[in-house]
Amino acid sequence: MLEVRDLSKSFGALAVTQRVSLRVAPGERRVLLGPNGAGKTTLFNLLVGELAPDSGLILVDGRDVTALSVDARARLGLARSYQKNNLFAGLTVHENLALSAACAQGKATALLADSHRDRGVVATVEEVAERVGLSELLDASVDTIPYGARRRLEVGLALASKPRILLMDEPTSGIGPGGINAFHAFLHGLPAELTILIVEHDMDLAFGIADRVTVLNHGEVVFDGPPQEARDSALIREIYLGSWGAEGGGHA
Numbered sequence: 209m210l211e212v213r214d215l216s217k218s219f220g221a222l223a224v225t226q227r228v229s230l231r232v233a234p235g236e237r238r239v240l241l242g243p244n245g246a247g248k249t250t251l252f253n254l255l256v257g258e259l260a261p262d263s264g265l266i267l268v269d270g271r272d273v274t275a276l277s278v279d280a281r282a283r284l285g286l287a288r289s290y291q292k293n294n295l296f297a298g299l300t301v302h303e304n305l306a307l308s309a310a311c312a313q314g315k316a317t318a319l320l321a322d323s324h325r326d327r328g329v330v331a332t333v334e335e336v337a338e339r340v341g342l343s344e345l346l347d348a349s350v351d352t353i354p355y356g357a358r359r360r361l362e363v364g365l366a367l368a369s370k371p372r373i374l375l376m377d378e379p380t381s382g383i384g385p386g387g388i389n390a391f392h393a394f395l396h397g398l399p400a401e402l403t404i405l406i407v408e409h410d411m412d413l414a415f416g417i418a419d420r421v422t423v424l425n426h427g428e429v430v431f432d433g434p435p436q437e438a439r440d441s442a443l444i445r446e447i448y449l450g451s452w453g454a455e456g457g458g459h460a
């Protein structure tokens with residue numbers, strides 16, 4: 209489904225992605241771990257086309273997409289949510305979801321005046337809002353909704369394009385234990401055929417949802433295997449000693 213071969217990217221002298229190779233199967237839940245600065249967000253930027261690699265290949269369903277634009281990759285079913293909120297300020301939850309759905313359905317221009325106009329768009333908005341627990345807040349301005357709801361909307365924007373491969377960058381950051389439990393339930397409710405890559409710092413959540421775990425350190429894949437092996441790995445414990453160990457709560 210998604211394959212990365214020998215992908216590399218440097219910013220000046222800083223090698224941020226170093227010969228990364230990955231294979232993610234259809235419907236797989238892959239958790240990407242790594243300490244701060246390991247290159248997780250950069251890898252997502254490369255996968256969706258926001259950054260061009262220096263070398264290496266990215267394949268979707270066996271097709272080389274390395275030279276394709278963000279939009280072209282989105283049309284093949286790749287979507288991502290961001291670590292920091294990336295919402296359209298001043299618009300309602302409905303309008304935010306509608307814009308994302310309309311762009312994916314090629315209807316953005318027609319929708320600018322009225323986000324309730326198009327039945328296909330509205331159906332997607334309502335379905336996604338329900339999934340991310342925002343049905344009650346559809347008419348609220350995104351500037352007024354609680355932080356946790358904004359984070360859920362962030363994931364909702366990605367879902368509104370009806371992706372086949374969803375990349376989520378620290379979707380639970382800052383939402384607290386209650387939010388993390390709710391997020392766990394939300395993930396389990398997503399369609400089984402949706403392929404998910406997720407950067408997640410909460411270890412219980414990460415190991416609870418992962419079919420497989422990939423660990424990056426200094427831009428390199430240092431582990432790729434089942435969650436139980438990751439949990440038992442001395443190498444991973446060593447990499448994280450300064451961060452997870454110091455906080456003692458299982459967070460990087």
Ligand SMILES: Nc1ncnc2c1ncn2[C@@H]1O[C@H](COP(=O)(O)OP(=O)(O)OP(=O)(O)O)[C@@H](O)[C@H]1O
Pocket residue numbers: 219222224242243244245246247248249250251291
């Ligand atoms: N556009 C850029 N220009 C220069 N350096 C960059 C750029 N983007 C990222 N970096 C550097 O690349 C390294 C990896 O950053 P990246 O954000 O991918 O790490 P990360 O694993 O996602 O970290 P975090 O967990 O803190 O989000 C960092 O040292 C960062 O400062």
